Amino acid sequence: MTRLAPYSGHPASASASRAGRVMPALGVGLIWLFLLVFLVYPLARILYDAFSDEAGRLTLANFVEFARDRFYLRSLVNSLLLGIGTVATTSVLGFAVAFLLVRCDFVGRNLFSYLTLIPIISPPLVGVLGFTFIMGRAGTVNVLLEDWFGLTRPINFVYGLHGVLLVETLHLFPMITLNVVDALAKIDPALEEAAESVGARRWTRLVTITLPLTTPGYVAGALLVFIWTFSDFATPLVLGVHDLLASQAYLNIVQFVDRRLFRMGIVISALMVALAVVFLIAARRYVAIKDYSSLSYSKVPRRRLSWLGQTGAIGFLSALMLLSFIPYLGVALASVGRGWSLTPFPVRYTLHYFERVIVETPKYIVNSFLYAGLAVGVCIVVGVPIAWILARTRLPGRDTLDGLNTLILAIPGTAIGIAYVRAFHFELPGVGYALTSLWIVLPLILAIRRLPYTVRGSYASLLLVHRSMEEAAASVGARGWRSFRDITLPLIWRGVLVGSLFSFVTSLQEASAVLFLSLGGWETITVGIFSFYIAGSANEAAALGVILIAVAAVSVIVINRLAGTRMGGMFG
Incomplete structure (x- = not known):
């Protein structure tokens, strides 16, 4: 008698099971291919x-030539000193602001927590222009000093390395604040209470308990501050500083005449990439030396300050915000002012400059929003699955994927822009054009540059969703995409939105990478600002800057409402 094999299920179920295994694998493969x-x-x-010569032979001659050039060595030293100096100044300001916002209660605390976000989201190129309008040699401050005190020689407030340090500090101190706020909010207050119970004074507890526990967040913020300063070439060029690596990389690449200088621009870019990788590895190794985790989290009570303490806190934060917002005042006045020459303020006001950049030459705004929107679309399609892989799987290569995502934050925009010029300047098969000759290269490079923010925002939200919810859905047959769509996505949409919005805003303000790739008709707002300013049309540059500031301010409101202090997690 023939025995029948037991029924193993409907063929459609087997097909669906195979598809359920193939599709995720295909998705992971496409993500890796993209990266x-x-x-x-x-x-x-x-x-x-x-590391090669004109004939393509491997050699160290290019780096030997770099090491023998005193100007390049001075540029390297200046870049390192500027980066270290900016980290030092932003650390002092960032820690102070973070501690006041998290641990102290005073009038206006919520307002200051919002205002401290604006400088980091506002474009640095706009900030440096604003400083030249207010604190330049013929700016408002020097003109007032001349009128009031008979000053015969203008004070150099901003032109030079000290000016770059000032601009970068006021732009980047929120990077430290956000990361430290995020870390302070996760410290178990029982640790400080235990130290207090054995007689440790407030300052001792701060130095021995609180600050060391913020190390992971602080190191992440400090690394980004250093890399950001190290790779910024627009700010130094506007302030007349050329002996920095980023400035030399840009000037050597765009001159198009001397092959030696062009080659040295590539060498400098490669050196910046190598240094960024070294700094990133060193930072991660340093953080890994100790365990900074807590067994439990609970809300840290804020200490109500006395009237004297409140006066000091409000005075400090107000002075810092006033100094940080000087650029926005300068840009706003320049965008509507005429006849602003050797006078404290414009003598006439007009909307002509806005008309010119919005109506007559709308390409800057249209291109920026188009490219940033497409870049965010790519960030969501690629970034959310990456976040899911990091948070929910133990796939081979997961740590490498996490490392690449972190590496993106550390790679200077100048270097990645030059890298795209070198890597994609060849005709694509079947297309007949190089990728660098197609406008789509701009959304692609913006997507790569801003991908980590979407990943971090999504990843942070995924960590808050317990696996049991997805397991319960799987137990009733909802697996894979259906489980993610119906269960996970509704619970993490805030994190995805915050990360995507931050990717969008920072894509709008990207300058370092896109300046190398923009051709006629492709210009973004930041390219327009730089081009207008270099051409002597500072008012049009200011009008574009005001538009960017307005977008940043609205974005900060949304981000602050959705994420609050958790926003710092996107940088770590």
């Missing part, structure tokens, strides 16, 4: 170019 093509390959190409 390999648009991140790893350009960086590898620029490193290869730096």
Whole structure:
């Protein structure tokens, strides 16, 4: 008698099961392909170019030439000193602001927590222009000093390395604040209470307990401050500082005449990438030396300050905000002012400059929003799955994926822009054009540059969703995409939205990378600001700057309402 094999299920179920295994694998493969093509390959190409001669032979001659050039060595030293100095100044300000906002209660605390976010989201290029209008040699401050005190020689407030340090500090101190606020909010107050119970005074507890426990967040913020300062070339160029690595990389690449200078621009870019990787590895190794985790989290009570303490806190934060907002005042006045020459303020006011950039030349605004929107779309499609892989799986290569995502934050925009020029300047098969000759390259490089923010925002939200919810859905047959769509996504949409919005805003303000790739008709707002200013049309540049500031301010309101202090997690 023939025995029948037991029924193993409907063929459609088996097909669905196979599809359920194949589709995730295909998705992971596409993510890796995207990162390999648009991140790893350009960086590898620029490193290869730096270590090869004109004939393609590997050599160290380019770096030997760099090491023998005193000007380049001075530029390297200046860049390192500027980065270290900016980290030091932003650390002092950032820690102070973070501690006041998290641990103290005073009038206006919520307002200051909102205002401290604006400088980091506002474009640095706009900030430096504003400083030149207010504190430049013929700016408002010097003109008033001349009128009131008979000053015969203007004071140099901003032109030089000290000016770059000032601008970068006021722009980047919120980076430290956000990361430290996030870390302070996670410290178990029982640790400080235990120290207090054995007689440790407030300052001792701060130095021995509180500050050391913020190390992971602080190191992440400090690394980003250093890299951001190290790679910024627009701010130094506007302030007349050329002996910095980023400035030399830009000037050597765009001159198009001397092949030696062009090659040295590539070498400098490769050196910046190598240094960024070294700093990133060193930072992660340093943080890994100790365990900074807490067994429990609870809300830390804020201490109500006395009237004297409140006066000091409000005075300090008000002075810092006033200094930080000087650029916005200058840009706002320049965008509507005429006849602002050797006078404290414009003598006439007009909306002509807004008409010119919005009506007559709308390409800057249209292009910026188009490219940033497409970049965010790519960030969501690629970034949310990456966040899910990091938070929910133990797939092979997961740590490498996390490392690449973190590396993006550390790679200077100048270097990645030059890397794209070198990597994709060849005709694509079947297209007949190089990728650098197609406008789509701009959304792609913006997506790579801002991908970590979407990943971090989504990842932080995924950590708050317990696996049991997804397991319960799987137990009733809702697996894979259906489980993610119906269960996970409704619970993490805030994190995805915050990360995507931050990616959008920072894409709008990106200057370092897109300046190398923008061709006629592709210009973004930041390219327009730089071009107008270099051409002597500072008022049009200011009008574009005001538009960016307005977008940033609205975005800060939304981000602050959705994320609050958790926003710092996107930088760590």
